[in-house]
Structures are given as C-alpha cells and as structure tokens.
Amino acid sequence: MVEPMGNAGRFLVEAADRLGVRLYAATHKDVHEGYPQWLRAALAGVCATDLTDTPRALADMDAFCRQHGIAGVAPCFELFTPLAALLADRIGLPGNDPRLARAARNKIEMGEAFASAGIPAPRWAVAHDAAEAYRVARAHGLGRPLVVKPAEQGGSWGVSVVDGPDGPDGPRAAHGSDGPEVPERLAAAVDAARRFTHAHPHGLELDTRVLLQEYIPGGEYSCDTVVAGGVTYPLPVVAKDTTEGRYRIETGHTCPSGLPAPLVRKVQHIAARAALAVGVRNGIAHTEMKIPPGTETPYVIETGARLPGDNLCEVVEAATGVSEAVAHLQAVLGQVPDTVPSRTGAASIRFLLPEHGGVLRRVSIPDLPGTHGEVHLSPGAVVPEPADSSCRLGHVVARAETADQARGLAERVAARSRVEMG
Ligand SMILES: Nc1ncnc2c1ncn2[C@@H]1O[C@H](COP(=O)(O)OP(=O)(O)OP(=O)(O)O)[C@@H](O)[C@H]1O
Ligand SMILES: [Mg+2]
Structure with missing residues (x-):
C-alpha cells in the first residue's frame, strides 16, 4: 500500500484479512509513527522512504518489494497514486498507466485527459493569480457562479464557489496599478486555492x-469503478449531499442513489470512461459527478485512482454487500474483482458540522437502532471554520431497507446530536 493513512486504510485492513493477504506499507518514518495502533498492528512490514522524492522512493520500494516478494501495489493516498503506477510498472506488477497517472492527482492534467x-x-x-483569474474567466466566459480550486488538493480544501468576473460581487480590490479591478471574493478565492504549497503530512x-x-x-453523485486488466467493473452509485454557498462540504452520502435504473447505468458508464481516461488499468477509481436538472448527462467533477474516503466503503458494503476494498486488492493482484451485489438494502452517512469554528466543549451522538455514530474530535479540540471537511465533528451511519429510510434515520440521529462549542 503506497501510504495507507486516511479513511480507506481500515477497510483495506479488513479486506486483506478476508482475502488472506499480508499488507506492507510504504510511508515516511515519522508518518508511520503517527499511525493508529490498529494500522501498525495490521502491517507485516514497512518500507520507510521519502515519498516526495520520486527516484529515491522508487529505488527504496523496488528493493523492498523484491525482498518481501510483494505481489501487488495498491495505490492509496491520492497524491501518491502516480508514484504507485510508476512502481508497479517498474517491477512488472499489475498497475495503472504511468503515462496518464498524474492526471488522477492534478486537476489541470485531469481536465486535459477528460x-x-x-x-x-x-x-x-x-490562472496563477487573481488578476489572471479575472481575465481568463472573462475570456473563457466561465461566468457566474465560478468554481475556484487548487490544482492539487482534496477534502474540498481551498475550493470556493464565487461570482464570476461579471457577477455582482460586492467591493472590488485593485490589483496592480494598471491591472483589472478584481472582485474581492474572487481574489480571496484565488488566495485560498493558492494557500497550499505543500501537502500535509509528507511535505509533498x-x-x-x-x-x-x-x-x-x-x-x-459518486460512482466507483474497479478496473482489472483494463476491463471495467462498475460499482453502485451513491448520492452525495453538500453544503450550499461558497464552501461545498460533503454533509452525507446515500446508497442506493435514488436515480432511475437507466441513469444509474449512464453514471456508471461515464465513471468507467473517466477512470480509463486517467489511466486506471488495475485498481479502483472514485469518480464524482453532477447531473444538471432536466438533463441526463453526468458531468465529471473529478476522478481519483484510489478508494473513496468518507466511510463510503462502509456505506456501499452495508447497502449492497460489495466490498470496494476487497475489489481493489483483487484488481491490483491481477485477479477478477468481486463486484456483484449480494443484497438490496440501503445505507446513509451524515457528518456533523459545526455552525462556526471554536473550541469543542462537548459532542454526543445518540444511539438509535440501525445506526452507529463515531465522534472525530475530543473536547478541547480547536475546530476550524466550516470551509472544508477538516471541521467535521463526527458522523452517523444508518442502515435500512430503502434509501429514504436510511437517509431519514441518519438525519434524525444527526439532528438529535448535541454539539457545544466554546
Ligand atoms: N465545477 C463545479 N461545479 C459545481 N460544483 C463543483 C464544481 N467543482 C467542485 N464543485 C463542488 O465542490 C466540491 C469539492 O470540489 P472537488 O471535488 O473538485 O474538490 P476536492 O477537494 O477534490 O474534494 P473532495 O476531496 O472533498 O471530494 C464538489 O464535491 C462539488 O460539490
Ligand atoms: Mg471531490
């Protein structure tokens, strides 16, 4: 696993157990020291390297793979999915197309690949700065609202929805003596997107x-696709809820999606094409889409060559019996993935978000039958303003017979949860 830290790690550990596969991680020494105990305990070995130094990481991982008889390379952490493709290619294991793999990390290359x-x-x-953003958005007629986002990042960090160059966007901020006057919110959005020069925690x-x-x-909606030997296997479609307004934070997901069957198949088809477009050949891809009202055309917002986050592995398995993590491991091992649903239930996850940032005093999630909750932060934690997913306080997963029941149940638990902020 090329950096298994993050939400999918625990599902990979469970999946490996079911498949009787031994797991090894490639990571940084200090990042490994911060792994939770269950992850450390699940690893048969660790290749400590510097994942930000591609030649060194490839040499270290190559030697490690040969020494331990590694049979498959599982890309995990999104920003290192191109590195995983290069490694698989170098040692002759099933993997993704190394020539396209950067498109699954960099949204500009992704736009070109799509x-x-x-x-x-x-x-x-x-754009490189606010004045250029104003100019090119105008020149391309990108209008209002306009989405401004970092080329490389996740978790909705630095993503803003603002009025475009022609929008009634309030005060104007002068940019340079002879440059255009850029609307303040557009300038702030560009600053927010450019804030990330290095990714936490590896320093990439x-x-x-x-x-x-x-x-x-x-x-x-989101839809994951497993690809094995270049053949695509569609996974269930999931409906996504987000906050409205300037910052779009995912507030919940529900499976099944509630879309009619022909549209489900269309979403799965477009997701599969998006996965292939960014070079996924052996492994999983997580694709996010929006469908404009009155149309049946899913537009792809992004694709990652990795398992989904947000406990979607749990939601999809609870609803359909399909383990995405098992399918991902099977694909990277060159096996045919198990993707046929074994049940027709439903599941929904809701995230608890604070109304504003501050110090967390108390958070409690009630226990209702068919649900389980998990608190993410402890009292005393400093909670950021709700601008991206790092402000989440906890979540609840509900299982039921239908999607509406599952969503309703999860919403009831979320509504009865108590949050006190200082
Ligand atoms: N072009 C767009 N049109 C409409 N909404 C968009 C667009 N791009 C992004 N969004 C909204 O912003 C959210 C975050 O954007 P995006 O998925 O590109 O960023 P991210 O940081 O990779 O997100 P995450 O890792 O949370 O999925 C999307 O889920 C969607 O709600
Ligand atoms: Mg996204």
Whole structure:
C-alpha cells in the first residue's frame, strides 16, 4: 500500500484479512509513527522512504518489494497514486498507466485527459493569480457562479464557489496599478486555492496553479469503478449531499442513489470512461459527478485512482454487500474483482458540522437502532471554520431497507446530536 493513512486504510485492513493477504506499507518514518495502533498492528512490514522524492522512493520500494516478494501495489493516498503506477510498472506488477497517472492527482492534467477522451466535464481555465483569474474567466466566459480550486488538493480544501468576473460581487480590490479591478471574493478565492504549497503530512510540493471551472448545477453523485486488466467493473452509485454557498462540504452520502435504473447505468458508464481516461488499468477509481436538472448527462467533477474516503466503503458494503476494498486488492493482484451485489438494502452517512469554528466543549451522538455514530474530535479540540471537511465533528451511519429510510434515520440521529462549542 503506497501510504495507507486516511479513511480507506481500515477497510483495506479488513479486506486483506478476508482475502488472506499480508499488507506492507510504504510511508515516511515519522508518518508511520503517527499511525493508529490498529494500522501498525495490521502491517507485516514497512518500507520507510521519502515519498516526495520520486527516484529515491522508487529505488527504496523496488528493493523492498523484491525482498518481501510483494505481489501487488495498491495505490492509496491520492497524491501518491502516480508514484504507485510508476512502481508497479517498474517491477512488472499489475498497475495503472504511468503515462496518464498524474492526471488522477492534478486537476489541470485531469481536465486535459477528460477533454481528449471526450468525457463530459466542466469547462475550465488555469490562472496563477487573481488578476489572471479575472481575465481568463472573462475570456473563457466561465461566468457566474465560478468554481475556484487548487490544482492539487482534496477534502474540498481551498475550493470556493464565487461570482464570476461579471457577477455582482460586492467591493472590488485593485490589483496592480494598471491591472483589472478584481472582485474581492474572487481574489480571496484565488488566495485560498493558492494557500497550499505543500501537502500535509509528507511535505509533498504541490502545483499552486489555480483551476477555474464553470459551475455545474444539479444533484451530485459518486460512482466507483474497479478496473482489472483494463476491463471495467462498475460499482453502485451513491448520492452525495453538500453544503450550499461558497464552501461545498460533503454533509452525507446515500446508497442506493435514488436515480432511475437507466441513469444509474449512464453514471456508471461515464465513471468507467473517466477512470480509463486517467489511466486506471488495475485498481479502483472514485469518480464524482453532477447531473444538471432536466438533463441526463453526468458531468465529471473529478476522478481519483484510489478508494473513496468518507466511510463510503462502509456505506456501499452495508447497502449492497460489495466490498470496494476487497475489489481493489483483487484488481491490483491481477485477479477478477468481486463486484456483484449480494443484497438490496440501503445505507446513509451524515457528518456533523459545526455552525462556526471554536473550541469543542462537548459532542454526543445518540444511539438509535440501525445506526452507529463515531465522534472525530475530543473536547478541547480547536475546530476550524466550516470551509472544508477538516471541521467535521463526527458522523452517523444508518442502515435500512430503502434509501429514504436510511437517509431519514441518519438525519434524525444527526439532528438529535448535541454539539457545544466554546
Ligand atoms: N465545477 C463545479 N461545479 C459545481 N460544483 C463543483 C464544481 N467543482 C467542485 N464543485 C463542488 O465542490 C466540491 C469539492 O470540489 P472537488 O471535488 O473538485 O474538490 P476536492 O477537494 O477534490 O474534494 P473532495 O476531496 O472533498 O471530494 C464538489 O464535491 C462539488 O460539490
Ligand atoms: Mg471531490
């Protein structure tokens, strides 16, 4: 596993147990020291390297793989999925196309890959600063609202939805003596997107260019695809809820999606094409889409060559019996993945978000039958303003017979949860 820290790690550990597979991790020494106990205990060995130094990491991991008879490379942490593709290629194991793999990490290269493959996706442009953002958004007619996001990041960090260059965007901030006057909110959004020069916790240097995208209205969905030997196996479609307004934070997910069957198949088809477009050949891809009202065209917002976060592995398995983590491991081992649903239930997850940032005094999630809750932060923790997913206080997962029941149950638990902030 090339960096298993993060939400999918625990599902990979369970999956490996079921498959009788031994797991090894490639990571940094200090990052490994911060792993939770269950993850450390699940590992048969660790390749301590510097994942930000590609030649060194490849040499270290190559030697480690040979020494331990490694049979498959599982990409995990999104920013290192291209590195996993390079490693698999170098040692002759099933993996993703190393020539395309950067497109699964960098949203500018992703936009290019989607355009060459004819994938429906938002129109976009690139900017280096606010004045350029204003100019190119105008030149490309990206209008209002406008989505501003970092080229490389996740968790909705640095993503803002603002009025475009022609929007009634309040006060204007002068930029340079003869440059255009850039609306203040656009300038702030560009600053927010450029804030990330290095990724936590490995210190990987990020592309600080800013991506400007046309805003796609409508319902939001995700669909994962397992690819094995270049053959795509669609996974269930999940409906996503987010906050409205400037910051879009995922507030919950429900499986099944509630879409009619023909549209489900269309979403799965577009997700599979998006996965192939970013070079996924052996492994899983997580694709997010929006469907404008009154249309049946899913627009791809992004694809990652990794398992989903947000406990989606749990939600999908609770609803359908399909373990995405098992399927991912099978694919990277060159096996045919198990992707056929074995049940027709439903599950929904809701995240508890604070109304504002501050110090967490208390959070409690009631226990209702068919649900289980988990608190993410302890009292005394400093909670950031609700601008991205790092502000989440906890979550609840509900299982039921139908999607509406599961969502309703999870919403009831979330509504009865108590949060006190100082
Ligand atoms: N072009 C767009 N049109 C409409 N909404 C968008 C667009 N781009 C992003 N969004 C909204 O912002 C959210 C975060 O954007 P995006 O998925 O690109 O960033 P991210 O940091 O990779 O997110 P995450 O890791 O949370 O999935 C999306 O889930 C969606 O709600
Ligand atoms: Mg996303």
